[in-house]
Amino acid sequence: xxxxxxxxxxxxxxxxxxxxxxxxxxxxxxxxxxxxxxxxxxxxxxxxxxxxxxxxxxxxxxxxxxxxxxxxxxxxxxxx
Numbered sequence: 001x002x003x004x005x006x007x008x009x010x011x012x013x014x015x016x017x018x019x020x021x022x023x024x025x026x027x028x029x030x031x032x033x034x035x036x037x038x039x040x041x042x043x044x045x046x047x048x049x050x051x052x053x054x055x056x057x058x059x060x061x062x063x064x065x066x067x068x069x070x071x072x073x074x075x076x077x078x079x080x
Contacts, residue, residue, distance in 0.1 A: 008040040024048045 013020045023041040026048050035050040049061075 008046075010040075010042060012042060022046060026050055 008023065013023070020041075022044075023039060024046050025037055025039055027035055027037060028050075033052045033055045037048045039046050049065075
């Protein structure tokens, strides 16, 4: 597991004079069965998930992630 506290760009970037709409990154070639990376870009959190083939049932994983984020959002709104 790797944890970094580097903040992503807060202003819009461009590559070869083409604006970058969103930014993700993945660490490839690592011996883990599950890789989750997070980066902020222009104040928005981007999350990327990669797994080895057959490790996770994709529809079930997607549903679990959506439920978790809904619970986090609800809890955050209740504290305001």
